[in-house]
Amino acid sequence: MAGGEDGVRRAGADGAEDSVWTRELLDHLRPTGRDVRRVVAWLAETVQGTVALQDDGGALLAGTRPPMDVHLVAAVAAGRIASAAWEGQGRHLRLVGVEYPDSSSAGVLAVARETPFDRRASDIVMHTVQVIELLLRAGETTAAGRRLEQATSDLRLAILQLLMVEDTVSARRVAAGLWPGLLDTDTACVHVVEGTAEDRDRLADECIETTGERALVVLCPAVDEHVIVVTPGEAEARELRALIGPRPRTFIGGSARQSLARTATAYGQAVSALAVAHFRPDKAAVYAERTHPERLIDPVALQGWTARLLSPLDTLPHHTRAELLATTRLGLEFTAVSAAKVLGVSRNTVRARMERVEALLKADFTDLTARAVVHLALNIQVGLADTPAAPGTPAAPGTPQAPPVSLRDLLSGPGMRTWAQDLLARLGQDTRDLRRTVRAWIGEGGNAERAAQTLGVHAQTVREHVRSAEPVLERQLLAGGSDLYEVVLAHLAVGDLDQPALPGGKSGLLDSLVHG
Incomplete structure (x- = not known):
């Protein structure tokens, strides 16, 4: 027992x-x-x-x-x-x-x-x-799944980068393998969705699920909080806006509809709209179709001026020319570092390409007026590429062309001058003379310290004045890009700034961009 x-x-x-x-x-x-x-x-x-x-x-x-x-x-x-x-x-x-x-x-x-x-x-x-x-x-x-997810994410980014440099043929070819029909469109909108860096992967997954993979969803390589979404259809855009509604600290900015070749332009518009979305109760904004200066200029004269200004690039092979123009457009819109991340190249590559364009155009990109003028020409050039020639448009050699027009003449038209005067007049309503500060700041290349020396004030005063001018003008100045360049062109139109010293292209007409 x-x-x-x-x-x-x-x-x-x-x-x-x-x-x-x-x-x-x-x-x-x-x-x-x-x-x-x-x-x-x-x-x-x-x-x-x-x-x-x-x-x-x-x-x-x-x-x-x-x-x-x-x-x-x-x-x-x-x-x-x-x-x-x-x-x-x-x-x-x-x-x-x-x-x-x-x-x-x-x-x-x-x-x-x-x-x-x-x-x-x-x-x-x-x-x-x-x-x-x-x-x-x-x-x-798990590791295999992560590798597959990373490869898919890298492929999406590669497609976006091809679109950014206007290589739509290659972008469609790459996309066709995994997402048939995704880019079977001539136009699209770009949206930038902003959340937190910690939650971005989940936010991107929800964007993919919400759009049913009918949109190109990319983790922004430049900003850790951003998800870039190229939406071919209107339904996908509506679904994205509905997605961010209940999410805290999440915002969305959308571009106007653009051709696929203008994806870089649409991206810039979406970033601009995103800044506005932060002040909207619904946390969403679409790029405002406000009056842009190029719409107030005679289109035939503007196209001729653009062709002459960019003519030094015409001797380059097509691929090289497109690559230089796309890189310069992004480099003028954002910083070289951000442009490099978006394009998937080094910042030295971005700077080298922009320096090559500088040399060909005999431009000085440290001068804000030169940057604004070249930025105007590059945007017009993209618009021309999107617009097919009208029936009967003469193209044979020796066909009479519109007479050369200088930048001064382009900007001095009644519509342009009225727009510029009305825009800058808003600054005169402030007793601090914001207009004088903004003019000096632009004249010094956006450098607050040098502008402060010119004005005899503290650099912080200059920054505060420029920051105060932004809501008055309804444009971002300190961030650079399209908004700032429009304000620069307004100053050029009313004669508050000297015009940049650039040659006018192979026409030999130096008056097109020289000091008056």
Whole structure:
């Protein structure tokens, strides 16, 4: 009886102990506890020994490596034997093969302890190997999924970068493999959705799900909080706006509809609209179709002037010319660093391309007036590329062309001058003479310190005045880009700033952009 009672008592105790270590081991399979290193540390503590896990190449993954027979380890790793045991010098060692996903070789789990391996310790080791194999298999599956997600994300970015440099043919070809029909359109809108950097991946996934992959969703390479979405249809745009409604600290800005070749222009518009969205109760804004200066200039004269200004680039191969123009457009709209990230090139490449354009156009991009004038010409050039020639438009050599017109004449038309005077007159309503400060700041290339020296005030005063002028003009100045260039052109139109000293192209008409 005594023996029987003792046997029952021992079985119950062993069962309780088994239940404890089994529960602890299974806990390592929970989503919050999946860490091979923690499993190895748990095994060492549970069997009161030294444990090491090495991969199929012999590298230590976890634990502390005990002294081992290299020949035994090699045999287990090669799969010639499944496990091995060794004892001597007061130590007991177990080597067990650990199966790796998609591998002909195996890792090795080594367990060393001072006492012999009893049945309990042996069971714990074998069950731990099974758990480690499950974790490695799950980790490989997770890693493969992440690699696939990263490859898909990189592909989306590559398509956007092709659109940014006007290579719509290549963009469509790349997109056709995974998203058939995505870019089967001549026009699209660009939206920029802003959330938090920590939540951006989830936000992008929701954009993809919401649009049903009928839009190109890209993690912005320049701003960690931004998701760029190219939406071919109106339905996708509505779905995006509905998506951000209930989300806190999430905003969306959209462009006007543009041709695919003008994706870079549309992106700039979306960024501008996003700034407005921060002040809207619905957290959404679309680029305002306000009166732009180029719409107030005679189109025929403007096109002729643009062609002459950019004519030094006409001798370049088509691909090189398109690449230089697209890069310069983005570089003038944003910083070189941001433009480089969007295009997927180095900032030195952006600067080198812009310097080449500077040299060809004999321009000085440190001069805001030169930047504004070249920016105007580049936008007109894109518009011309989008507009097919009207029926009957003469193209033969020797066809009479419109007489050359200077920049001064372009900007001095009644519509342009009225617009410029009305715009700048808003600054006169402030007693701080914001107009004088803005003019000096532009004249000094947007440098507050130099403008302060010119005006005899503190640099912080200049910055405050320029910042105060932004809501009055309804344009961003400190951020640069299209808004600032419009204000520069307004100053040129009313004669508040000297016109930039640039040649007028191969017509030889130096008057087209020289000082008056």
